[in-house]
Amino acid sequence: MKKVLLVGAAVTTVIFGGVTIAWASTDNQEAITAEQALKTAFAQADGFIEEVDLSFEEDDHYYEVEIESRTGEYEFQVDASTGKLLKSQDRTKEDAEEYDDTHYPNKPANLTSFTEYSTVVEQVDTNGLTFHLEKDNPGSRIMFLVNGDKEKQYKIIYKKEEHFLKIIDLMENDQVYSGFIS
Structure with missing residues (x-):
């Protein structure tokens, strides 16, 4: 149980x-x-x-x-x-052992088509960061913004049905954005 x-x-x-x-x-x-x-x-x-x-x-x-x-x-x-x-x-x-360290895994090919993409780039300076798709299912999508040293900088959580987005700054342990988007 x-x-x-x-x-x-x-x-x-x-x-x-x-x-x-x-x-x-x-x-x-x-x-x-x-x-x-x-x-x-x-x-x-x-x-x-x-x-x-x-x-x-x-x-x-x-x-x-x-x-x-x-x-x-x-x-x-x-x-x-x-x-x-x-x-x-x-x-x-x-x-880290699962992946070849010449690239970061799961870089989304159709990133700009994601509903939350424009809000993320408005809220976070994405220069020098790479999007990593952690999970994408019918209910939600989770991505990370990763720096050149392959360190996770931001966590992006998007609840698809509610159109609710949360962006967390992992370096500062702080919430950058939390709200509904269209």
Whole structure:
């Protein structure tokens, strides 16, 4: 059984100020809260919360916490009973090994046709940055603006049905833009 927590973007400097948590189930028997699990993960890495899941496997239950920062992407497992860190994984190294370092993967060919493109270039100086398409499905599109050293500078999240765009400056851990576009 797996409970999913929906978490809004937050930065460790504003710990949990913008976090919204919704339980998919009400049979909560955990000794620690999701906020406590996040504190444990943030002790290991700073950044934005990507996802928090509560997982059950036989007698064990733990929080899976994903954090993204300007320096990398991290996954943590935090014991839901004790709050102790069970496992940590730096996905940045794994991702770098998957790709040939002569180019950045997934550069969109039809970038200027994306609904959010004009708003992004109005809000962000894209000179010297490359668009990287992370995810594109019927509901949403996620892209990163990457510098010449292949470091993620901005995260762009576009909810297609709502026409809602969010741009996050990963270097400053700050939101650049959040709003509806046409």
